[in-house]
Amino acid sequence: MGASTSFVTVAVWTGTIALVLTLLLALQIVQLRVALRRRERLAAGAVAKWRPLLNQAIVGEEPALPQLAARERLPFLHLWAHLQGSLRGDAAESLNRVARRLGVDTLARTMLARGARDERLLAALVLGHLRDRAAWDQLLPLARIGDSALSLTALWALVRVDPQAAADYLTPLFVEREDWALSHVAGILQQAAGPVALVLARLLPQLSEERLPRALRIAESLRVPLPGGALAGALRSNSPAVVVAALRGVIAPDSIEDVRRLVAHEDWQVRVQAARALGRIGEREDAARLTALLADPQWWVRYRAAQALRELPLLSRADLEEVRASLTDRFALDMLDQVLAEEAE
Known part of the structure; x- marks a missing residue:
């Protein structure tokens, strides 16, 4: 009898505690929803108040600015940053003047130093748009942190500042x-x-x-463009991956001798990029090198060589027809015909 009574007592108390916890959880959810609705109303009110004033500044007017209340700061900064993202020139600078008149630069530096993560992200974005030199020393440490989103935003701001x-x-x-x-x-x-x-x-x-x-x-x-002297070491590397990366960056003619040498490289991916580079910086005399590549065993080498011939400066359509007439390799002829047909489409 005693054991049964103890079991019932425990069950009653367990049920009571579970009910109380459920009610507390429900109350907390209600409180969170009420707080969210309140924040949304405040944000909507702030946007309704400040958007017309910011629009006036964008079109070149000087609006009379009220004080920026504490509860309006985050909605205002979100709105201001959103507008800045689509503006350039005088309109963007007009918004910057409004922000400085309201002390937004000081506010953003404070948020960057002591705010939560989302506030620091917003602050870095704002300071970048403002090109705020005073924030430089605060932004620098953020460039090396592990948080990619925050570090990249800080880096973007640094580039905007200086x-x-x-x-x-x-x-x-x-x-x-x-x-x-x-x-x-x-x-x-x-x-x-x-x-x-x-x-x-x-x-x-x-x-x-x-x-x-x-x-x-x-x-x-x-x-x-990188100078040939800076690219020379990479173009002469023993690593095909390095050579390929260097060839993709060749856009100036001072590297042409290295590019010509690489047309005969043993790695077909290097030959592909060498052909493409000759198409960008090659001279008329490079037509012979590219014509030889039309017979390469690799399809991509032949294709890029044909494209490079088409793009080669000072090589006319009549010259291309002359090259075509000189071809005896069936694969080379087919590839050049394919690329010329692509140009005609």
Whole structure:
């Protein structure tokens, strides 16, 4: 009888505790939903208040600005950054003047130092748009942290603040950090393409063969010319991967002798890129080299050689017909016909 009573008591208390916990959880969910609705209403109110004023600034007016209330700060910064993302020139600078009048630069630096992760991301974005030089020393440490999103946003902001200084500091970082997608790297460095090219030209001779391909791919993504002297070591490397990466970045004629030598390379992927490079920088006399590649055992080599012949400067359609008439290899003839047909489409 006593054991049965104890069991019932335990069951009653367990049920009571479970009910109380369920009610508390339900209450917390309600509180969270109420708080979310309240934040949404505040955000909507802030946007409704500030959007017309920011639009006035965008079209060149000088709006009378009220004080930026504490509860409006995050919605305002989101709205301001969103508008900045689609603006250039005078309109963007007008928004910057509004932000500085409201003390947004100081607010963003404070958020960058002490805010939560999402606030720091927003602050870095805002400071980049503002080109805030005072934030440079705060942004630099963020460039090396493991959080890719935060570090890349900080890097983007640094480039906006000072392209030349950022190129000197960031280019070696971008070469080192394989976890940063090349598309993101190119997008960030686009505004500093000229200074980055100078840094890469200094950096390439010092890099190991493991780092060279990424550095060369960065130059290719930015479409910046590298001097032949900087590319020479990579073009003469024993590593086909390095040579291929270097050939993809050749867009200036001062590397032409190295490119001509590589037309006969034992690796077919090198021959492919050598043919493409000759199509970009080759001279009329290189038609003979490309014609010889039309008989290469590899299909891709033949295809790129035919394309390069079509693109070769100073080589007319009549010259191409003359090349075609000289061909005796059936595969070479078929490939040139295919590429010429593609051009006619």
